[in-house]
Amino acid sequence: MMKPTQFSRRRLLMGLTAGVGTMALAGCDGLAQNAQVDGVLRQTEKLTLRGQRLLFGRQALAQEFSEADLSPVFRANGTQMPDSDAYARLLEHGFADWRLQVDGLVQRPQRLSLADLRRFASRTQITRHDCVEGWSAIGQWQGVPLGLVLDAAGVRPGARYVVFHCADELERTLDGSGRYYESIDLVDAYHPQTILAYGMNGKDLPVAHGAPLRLRVERQLGYKQAKYLMRIEVVDAYSGLWGGKGGFWEDRGYEWYAGI
Template identity: 70%
Template sequence: MSRILTRRNFLIGSTLGISATALTGCDLLDQNAGIAEVLKSAERLTMTGQRLLQGRNALAREFAETDISPSFRVNGTSAPDSEEYAALSEAKFANWRLKVEGLVERPQELSLADLKTLPARTQITRHDCVEGWSAIGKWTGVPLANVLALSGLKSTARYLVFHCADELQKTLDGSGRYYESIDLVDAFHPQTMLAYQMNGQDLSVGHGAPLRLRVERQLGYKQAKYLMRIEAVDSFAGLWGGNGGYWEDRGYEWYAGI
């Protein structure tokens, strides 16, 4: 994927008096650790301020059926490049299981049928991509809080990490596999769901079949597709770049609130 100007670039520019158009990707971050620390501090301030002003359970805007976009672009990977995923897709995900593990009392392995027996939620929301496009879609799935109730988080859990089937880079250490994370505030938000339907149909491969995350108050790269495993952790220290996500390890903001 080509490098994308994110809000992080604008923050760098305003902090240092540099034109945002002169900044691409995370080159400047790589060159100056002090800048990275400034950005992390600003990110924490943004998250704290947004939650203080809006409230932890403030809802993202929901739309009417008539507002649903006639087309909804595929963001990120259009299909994971793995034999395991291809076999799961060929079998219509009958053999797929979502693992819930880590700092939980009762580890789970849930089939798609299992998830569909849990209380569901449907919401029509806008997806805002960091690349500059938006689209409105109708999502149906199980609120993440319901799955966490089955597993029981341990008191030391602070974050949930979503491990995915798509690998954007071929790496020996696995750091090229897509993953994302959220804290427990977003995990228990009423609109945070594990979606298995889009616009009344089971998810297509392009849109993340069989299951994707929806965190409606954050940008599109947080909406992890092709979910395979949810891991409850107390820190990101043992996760590749230590920043809590594939793109975050490459310079993006961890908290992408909108």
């Protein structure tokens, strides 16, 4: 997974401090670590979420492109190979033993192989990946709509969020907080372009891009596109998970709703 810059937060901070004059980025970082300002930013983020959905609708699609628009090079951002013996063993056997665990607030917990996922109706889409670091690339993704997997599991009343647990660990920690995870709400989970991708540009998903399975949630920034998926957990809140902000980078100060 990528290590995003503080661009989105800095942009908000510069707006909050426009009357004060030019501020160095280091000063913005200092503000981002201030609890009071952090609270203001979180409220602004909620307004962004509500405003986007009000203006464009919950089912509005991200732009899709043609094969002629595919980027000749699509950078593999962040982790390109999880530092995990368990993952290495799965890769060695072509992910034949890999299973996607689907649990939490569901009626029928699932353990799905790649073959199982391929039996669902698939969706292919060519979209632009926008990285918070400032670069973009267009790629073709094939996979199963997340909503179909959730329906197979049967989402229970009271569920609000879907949490994605990944194989890569960016920081070695005893409590597991260094393991990459992400979350989205059920609105985005059931968006038609939100897919669990097992293919890229007409081939099996490469390891550097998240094999065997990654999330594509096309109306959000790149760090929400979790790679190396191992488990999907349906929850009523994410506040009890590690840093309580809903994702690896969110726990370190970045926006939970990274809408574009």
